[in-house]
Amino acid sequence: MANATHEIVIIGGGSAGIATASSLLKRxxxxxxxxxxxxxxxxxxxxxxxxxxxxxxxxxxxxxMRDVMPSAVTWVQESAASFQPEIKQVTLQNGDTLHYRLLIVAAGIRLAWEQIEGLGQSLGAHGVTSNYRYDLAPYTWQLVKSLKQGRALFTQPPMPIKCAGAPQKAMYLSCDAWRDAGVLGDIDVQFHNAGAVLFGVDAYVPALMDYVDRYGIDLNFGSTLTAIDGPARQAIFKTADGEITRDFDMIHVVPPQVAPDFIADSPLAAESGFVDVDQFTLRHHRFPDIFALGDVGSMPNAKTAAAARKQAPIVAVNALAVLDGHAPVCDYDGYGSCPLTVERGRIVLAEFGYGGKLLPSFPDWIIDGTKPHRLSWLLKSEALPWIYWNGMLKGHEWLVKPKPRLTPNPRQAA
Structure with a gap:
């Protein structure tokens, strides 16, 4: 495979990359x-x-991975190292090259653990955990079950991050467990958010604030975690008033997140480091034979699996149009979904697009997404995992089938 050529090369076998491949092959x-x-x-x-x-x-x-990879694709089990878009080439870490007619980048986002001093040495011990790693999420539950009194800190870094509601979800589920165990009143729960608001779409804030008040959570906005001393069980935060130090018995850390280095250092990158694409067609601004989707794209949408699920068929349709010599024919509306788990059994189902426009999948009489619902919990806990494995990754486009424009998109001609 030292110098192979394919019609389409997709960088990344996560949810976005596999869903796009499956949607392409369906067509x-x-x-x-x-x-x-x-x-x-x-x-x-x-x-x-x-x-x-x-x-x-x-x-x-x-x-x-072999069980979810579409059987009709060539799986190149190697890492991409660099791009040469002027000759339609990707160079791999082992030195091999791939040539393409069309490139789709779905390389995800990088968790920058190293940006928090001392975090790497403390993760998984000393009460320091994060649901953003597969091997650490069980440790979160272990800490929650064992904590009977003391202080629990939950952090959220500056945007962008994948699933902006996840830092809160960890906190609410922990508080619900402590409430059930009768120990919540003995635990000082603090939320340290680098941002200025609880959630970026106002319509969902009242329901979330009800739970903040119910659980007695101390909100700290403009508070960015910069360092951890695990053995001393201390966390240092940067605030507008200077550094503050907080002792903890448990801390759930969400790391800063950036574009992967091989993307940020490539000619594909925007100033942000993410792939520089049109936010509607998901086509590259400077290289018309390149698309990007999922967390690696420069679009200003919420970086969620639901966003990738909506983007994948749009990229598939637009990519095929470009392969056939036409302009992209579908637009992405910025849709993302964040099921905010406020207690075991109830979820605030946030669904929104560009500009914070509410984009609910169901009428209010079925699910009012601005309020906590049992049905939303069943969707999250039962339906969505099944839809992911059996629908999204296999090219089934339930509720996300793209609607082609009647005329080509004037923002990007072929």
């Missing part, structure tokens, strides 16, 4: 597609919050 089964993905395991990452809350066991969120 054109004869396509020659290669997926570049080094990992042996594929994870259902939205399930890790439930693992940290004692709802799921971690192994149900992982499957062998």
């Amino acid at each position: 054109r089964p004869e396509l020659d597609i290669a997926i570049v993905e080094p990992a042996n395991l594929h994870y259902y990452q939205p399930g890790w919050t439930m693992v940290g809350g004692g709802v799921f066991d971690a192994p149900v969120t992982a499957r062998p």
